[in-house]
Amino acid sequence: MSSMTISQLAPFYGSRQAVKAVDMQVATQEITAIIGPSGCGKSTVLRCLNRMHETILGASATGTVLLDDEDIYAPGIDATLIRRRVGMVFQQPVAFRTRNIYENVAAGLRLQGMSRKAELDQSVEEALRSAVLWDEVKDVLSKPGTALSGGQQQRLAIARALAIKPDVLLLDEPCSALDPIATANIEELLVQLKTTLTIVIVTHSMQQAARISDQTAVFMVDTTSGNPIGELVEKSSTTNVFTNPSDPRTESYISGRVG
Amino acid sequence: MSIPKNYRWRKFVDQVMRGSTVVATGCAVIPLIAIIGYVLTLGGSALSTQFFTDVYQPPNMAQAAADGSTPAFDPNDPFAGIGVPDDGTAPADGTALESDVYAGGPVGGVLHGIIGTLIITGMGLLFALPIGIFAGIYLSEYRNERYATIVRFCCDVLSGSPSIVAGVVIYILVVIQSQQFSAIAGSLALMILMVPIVTRTTEEMLKLVPESMREAARGLGAPTWYSTFTVIIPAALPGIVTGVMLAFARGAGETAPLILTVLGSNVISTNLFAPMASLPLVAYRYTESPYPGENTLAWGAAFVLMMLVLVMNILVRVATRRRAGASR
Numbered sequence: 001m002s003s004m005t006i007s008q009l010a011p012f013y014g015s016r017q018a019v020k021a022v023d024m025q026v027a028t029q030e031i032t033a034i035i036g037p038s039g040c041g042k043s044t045v046l047r048c049l050n051r052m053h054e055t056i057l058g059a060s061a062t063g064t065v066l067l068d069d070e071d072i073y074a075p076g077i078d079a080t081l082i083r084r085r086v087g088m089v090f091q092q093p094v095a096f097r098t099r100n101i102y103e104n105v106a107a108g109l110r111l112q113g114m115s116r117k118a119e120l121d122q123s124v125e126e127a128l129r130s131a132v133l134w135d136e137v138k139d140v141l142s143k144p145g146t147a148l149s150g151g152q153q154q155r156l157a158i159a160r161a162l163a164i165k166p167d168v169l170l171l172d173e174p175c176s177a178l179d180p181i182a183t184a185n186i187e188e189l190l191v192q193l194k195t196t197l198t199i200v201i202v203t204h205s206m207q208q209a210a211r212i213s214d215q216t217a218v219f220m221v222d223t224t225s226g227n228p229i230g231e232l233v234e235k236s237s238t239t240n241v242f243t244n245p246s247d248p249r250t251e252s253y254i255s256g257r258v259g
Numbered sequence: 260m261s262i263p264k265n266y267r268w269r270k271f272v273d274q275v276m277r278g279s280t281v282v283a284t285g286c287a288v289i290p291l292i293a294i295i296g297y298v299l300t301l302g303g304s305a306l307s308t309q310f311f312t313d314v315y316q317p318p319n320m321a322q323a324a325a326d327g328s329t330p331a332f333d334p335n336d337p338f339a340g341i342g343v344p345d346d347g348t349a350p351a352d353g354t355a356l357e358s359d360v361y362a363g364g365p366v367g368g369v370l371h372g373i374i375g376t377l378i379i380t381g382m383g384l385l386f387a388l389p390i391g392i393f394a395g396i397y398l399s400e401y402r403n404e405r406y407a408t409i410v411r412f413c414c415d416v417l418s419g420s421p422s423i424v425a426g427v428v429i430y431i432l433v434v435i436q437s438q439q440f441s442a443i444a445g446s447l448a449l450m451i452l453m454v455p456i457v458t459r460t461t462e463e464m465l466k467l468v469p470e471s472m473r474e475a476a477r478g479l480g481a482p483t484w485y486s487t488f489t490v491i492i493p494a495a496l497p498g499i500v501t502g503v504m505l506a507f508a509r510g511a512g513e514t515a516p517l518i519l520t521v522l523g524s525n526v527i528s529t530n531l532f533a534p535m536a537s538l539p540l541v542a543y544r545y546t547e548s549p550y551p552g553e554n555t556l557a558w559g560a561a562f563v564l565m566m567l568v569l570v571m572n573i574l575v576r577v578a579t580r581r582r583a584g585a586s587r
Contacts, residue, residue: 084480
């Protein structure tokens, strides 16, 4: 479990700055939600937190992101190693085709060189239990991952991310492709996980943010300069943001007047 | 509802257009069916077990084997054993030629050609696979767009260029340099023709793997090479296999580059550094022959070659269909 300290983080696509420099603290044992209208850069900022942003052609970022007290943007830091400590779950549930359920979860473990069967078995079971998927799949571990339902596949993706024991878990709109029941399952799971994990979730749904998060960061699009650019307008406890927003833009967003 | 002006005229034009497309399709298909039918009739009649288990025998040898006589070879009598009268003249009415000349009988089989084709094409594929697959991976997974465009363009030009060019290049670079026609030279020529096919299919198939899967692998902290080999390529494998089979089929059917490189042979040879037989070369050489038996052999070789390519294509279809079913 690690905290993250984001300072002066500015993501770019080519030479275009996508989001005004962000300063933000992500605390342990809490769920931090990032909300805001489309195009405000919330996914971009999230992807900067494990250096996934730069995998897009031409994308880059400046500033510092401290994982505990280590800057993940310091020169000489290997992005792939950062991504093992800061896991990520995406909008579209991804089950690796050609791999069965077991191997889907074991993918990250094998990547790290774990090969002893007993060890793998134990870690896979542990991960599937943490993702509250074990009871549903324990008898069908050799079935292809793609045979699961969308909600199950998303929990499979979470199990895969959890298997390598990350310090932080980033989720990019993990429920937007899921039905309400699957969404409820995932939300319940995240609330359970936060006791042992730092969680940052980007969501389109303000209700979701209100239901599960402890801290909420609100991003908006600034179009005043003609060039739309995202910015962090408010970051505070979720209760504060939803009941007593300090920024008028937050207020009009959560009351449904914009976005 | 009123009938618009020109209604009948438009109906008529529609029917003319539809008719033209049907006729044009027929024109496109007829030659194909004609060729298949012709090869089937002429080549099919050559088929026997012996055709697949024997190698080529010269007409006089085949004759001797057939009637139990000693194969005649008389340096002073070039016509010995092939039934032409010793003075080399045929009876004026031509009847003796019919009965006497060893005319239509079999001249052995094409086992040497089958073996040669499999070796030459297989080895060509072996050369082409690593280059093609790695180039395809580069184009899809690692690309630097400007360099990739150049590579892609070269591939397309190469796959569209006449195959004799590959033959000439290898003839100059390998055959002349080594002073030796050889199977390996043929494989190199075929490699030149197969690489673009393998490259482009590999690239296209890898691109079909959804980006989300790459992201997911990256999100686990997998370096590109690791996710490419453990996640992306397995997912695209059936498609890549399709490309490889297509490349094999293309290589197996090539004749022109082989004429300049492997030369051909009438015996089973597995020496990679010597001339070797191959089915298209058997078909090519013996089509020109004066002996009907050898002509039949050529047709038979053409038939076997067509079947080989056909079977390959069917396998490809089956493989792709299974993939389409699996991805659902």
